Amino acid sequence: MFRQLDFRSYFTFLSRNRLYTIVNLFGLSVSLMFVILIADYTLRQFTVDNFHAKADRIRIVGNENHLMSGYYLQKYLTDRYPEIEATCGITVGGWNTADTEAVEAGQERAHARLLFADSTFFRIFDYELKAGDRQQALAARDNAVLTESFARRLFGSFNPLGQTLRLPDAEETYTVSGVVRDFDRTILPECDMIVRGERATERNPSIDERMSNCASSITFALVREGADLEAKLPDMADYFREFYWPYQGNVYRQATLTPLREAYFSPRAKHSPLRSGSWSFVMILFGVGAVILAFAVVNYINLTVAQSGFRAKEMATRRLAGASQGEVVAKLILESTLLCATAFLVALTLAEAAAPYASELVEARIAVWADITPAVALCYAAGILLLGFVSGIVPAATLARFKPIDIVRGALRRRTKMVYSRVLIAAQNVITVALLASSIAIWLQIRHLIDAPLGYHTADILEVDTPGLHNYANVRRFRDELRRLPAVEAVALCCGTPHNGGNNNTMQYGPDRMVSFQTLIGDSVYFRMLGIERLADHRVPDAWFMNEQALRALEIDAGATHVNMGHDYSQRMVIGGVVRDFQVRSALDGPQAVRMLDVGDFDRWWQPDAEGGMTYTGRYPWSILVKTRGDQRAAYEAIGRIYAEIAPESDFSAAYLEQQIENDYREQRRTLRIVGIFTAVALLISALGLVAMSTYHIRQKEQEVAVRKVFGATRGEVLRRLVAGFMRLVGVAFLIACPVAWWGLDRWLEDYTVRIALSPLIFLAAGLFAAGVALLAVFWQSDRAARANPIDAIKN
Incomplete structure (x- = not known):
């Protein structure tokens, strides 16, 4: 036993064969680094939302297409189904509002991602509250719970509880009522600030009790212990047809209840603000990690056997000194295990150093050292032992099976065959x-x-968000100032672009059919700037231009001047002309029906009000398109300076269409x-x-x-x-x-x-x-x- 644990001869061998040592250690360390990163990523993927005590009873109410629903759907559910103990509707800032919003606390200012949630949020979910009371954290409509990292960013080490926050763009104020640990291993998206769900309904008129926006929220239902809510799914679908317009128009036909722990890998979570995972992606990474590790083991075996001549005489001497064949095999396997353990320690350090980049790459947090629990450490130890055995058994068996006299005569080189290595090397190259x-x-x-x-122009077109400008006067001033810039060629106002798809309007088209349109609104400059080609123009003011795909969806010809919509075809929609099909959103999306409205002159976005001022007609422009010339960066900075002068409390948010397309x-x-x-x-x-x-x-x-x-x-x-x-x-x-x-x-x-x-x-x-x-x-x-x-x- 002690002879097997004497590694002096092995260290001497490694020092004399430095290339062998470096190649083996490097290959195993790099391979194990990837294996550790992939293992940590896989572990995290399979344990999403496992920390909630009630996870087995939490369901997401959805349909056959996705997990989104109307915000007020929960009210109908609790009224009808006693199996439901509580519900929680969640709406994400960035889904219906800007991705981030400016938040001010005294003189400090930062940008936050908002999550709108009901007061039941901390009763249903077990996110760790670092400060505040779980029952009262979202009790009042002006309460706000900050994540731990965002609280530090705004307040440093100062206690944030009771402090006042101001959101200047939304003109809202909140009181900090709690601090929650940053979200991790959960299906909910990362956020900085949690506020009451009613605030989202105040911001977005489509989040109403009629559920005009039928995909504004995520509805969670906590099922009572022992209750079988799934048995009510057929009744639920029938019930939804009484009041929920997507079911009434046969857009959706099924109601679904997705268990919280299954939602992460559900394909219906893809088109929602929820975090989602890909089972196939995890399996691919897992398979690649296994292949890389197998490559490293094969190379170790090949290199060790290739160097066997250097150690043959040592093994012969041990055999002649009385060591059994089993002791020689055991010694070589122990040496292999020692090298694997050393490589693992190196790999663990490399993996922790590479974790931030790996996290960014897979778009999920990886924390190698932080995730080492006793169970994980035991798995790593077992893996090292297995790897050491697999890596060492072939070289050990190769050396041990020869008699000492064969080694002394030099027969080892002549008799050893490595046909399998050729096959494995060929497989590596495949x-x-x-x-x-x-x-x-x-x-x-x-x-x-x-x-x-794409069917429209994108070069040098900058899209600037308008919410921070707040009113008609600022928008007009901003437009006029931009027109004076040498770097600006044209300025247009719009609600939506072909790239973002504008607004979706799903409309009843007969008693049992609905048609979805992507609705785009812009002034005359907008149409010229984008170069959208008109195939027919009926010269009718305030009428909708249809693209060719919309005509196909409505089953009308290009000469039609109107189309009757509604359940009984009683709602007349005037058609002003036809535009050639263009790509809506990215080239990954299929053809979509589009209707477009040419507002014409800038002032037609507004109309005079009773006080002599100006009010918008329901067509307030979401963004301003600016056609720039020359250096894009210089133009961007010049436009940003003008925006800051007009709206100093708001943040300049803009991006070139070309950049947006690349980000797709x-x-x-x-x-x-x-x-x-x-x-x-x-x-x-x-x-x-x-x-x-x-x-x-x-x-x-x-x-x-x-x-x-x-x-x-x-x-x-x-x-x-x-x-x-x-x-x-x-x-x-x-x-x-x-x-x-x-x-x-x-x-x-x-x-x-x-x-x-x-x-x-x-x-x-x-x-x-x-x-x-x-x-x-x-x-x-x-x-x-x-x-x-x-x-x-x-x-x-």
Whole structure:
């Protein structure tokens, strides 16, 4: 036993073979770093909302399409179903209002993400309240609960309870009634400030008791213990048809109850402000982590066996000194476990350092050290032992199965075969080539989406939000000041752009059908600036222009001057003309029906009121489009300065349409970065594997190379012969990888209506790059063998 724990000879071996030590330790550490990050991410994904004591009884009320509902739906639920103990409606700032809002506390000012929730919020959910009373935190309509990090940002170490907050843009004041721990491992989105849900109804007229906005909120229901609310789902759908217009118009047909713990991976959570996860993405990451770890283990085995000649005499000496075959195997496995444990400690440090970047990459928090519980530590320890055993058993068995006399005679090199290593190296290169091809194809697809024709102009158009300007006078002044700027070419007012889709209006079209329109409103400059092409213009004021998709949805022809809407076709909608179809939102979205209103002159947004002032007609512009010229950044800064002069208490919020379009493909860019990282790791590990294989192979061929050189073979001939075997492995891998990668990418591209055509050049480029890396990996060892003195090899 003590002989097995004596690692002095192993440390001597490592110090004398520094390249072997560095390559092994580096490969295992990097691989384990990714495995640890992926393991922590996976653990967090599978434990979302597990900390709520009542999680098993919390349901989200939704429909067959999504988890959103009208804010006042909860009132109808509690009136009808005694199985429901309590409800909580949640609306997220950024869904119906700005993404963030300015918050002032005395002289301090910060931006907050708002969450609107009912007073039952802290009774249903167990988010940790660091200060304040759970029962009273949201008892009053002017109460506000701050998250821990936001409270520190506004108040530092000062106690925030009872302090007054002001939201200047919304002209609202609140009193701090509590501080909650920052949201983590929960389906609710990150927020900075929780206020009463009624505030959202005051801000947005569509969040009314008629539930005009049928997707404004998330409705949580706490089911009574022992009650079976799911049995009431058919009745619930029938009940909704009595008062809830999406069900009355057959937009929705089913009512659903999604358990809180299942909501995170529900596909119906995707199109909501809730945080959601992708089961397939988690499985892909988990699979990639397993593959990377397998690569590292294979390389360790190959390198260790390749170096077995250096330790063969040591093992022979131990056997001759009385050590059994089992003791030799146990010693080698313990050495492997020691190296794996060292690599794990290095990897743990690397993973913690890389955690912020990894969190940003996967858009979810990763906290390696903070998540180490006794159970997690036990799993890590078991993993190290298993990894040490798997990594060490093959080299140990290889050395232990030979008799000491075989090792002394040098028969070990002649008799050891590593056919399986060739197969594994080829498999590594198959995955490497496939990942390279995927990286190239994904990059090309993203560029294709960004550059796809949209049917309207986007170049140099800046969208400026108007809520902070507050009134007619400020909007007019802002417009007039912008027109005087040399960097400004034109200014337009609008409610919605083709990129954000404007407002959605779903309208009854007959007794059993509804049609959804994306509604856009703008002045005449708006239409000219965007270059939206009119196919027909009936010259009717205040009439709606329809796009071609809207005509198809309504089943009318381009010459129609009106269409009758409503349950009994009694509501006449005048058609002012037809515009050519253009892309609504991003190229990831399909065709959508659009109706557009040309307000005409700037002043037609408003009308005089009884006091001699101006009031808006229900068409208050949400934003101002500014066509700039010259340097975009300089124009942005000049426009921002004017905005600050007119509305000093409000924050300037603006973005170029081109930037907004690029941001549409954030998920694709994330996928590209992840695939790119794993491709680089796969390339690195494959190169290490080829180094290991070439080291072993060349040691086997030393005498053959010496004989060939004695008989006249040149250095170039020997080098080509040694390298050719490895390049054939890469060639075989390329032939296997191409159809596999082609099939996978073709399936991936099926999800896009606008997509690239797969070109053979993608796979050829991937193969050439992989071949170049492989050539560099094996060239050094091969060249050294080709230059070696044949006499030395023959003597050995």
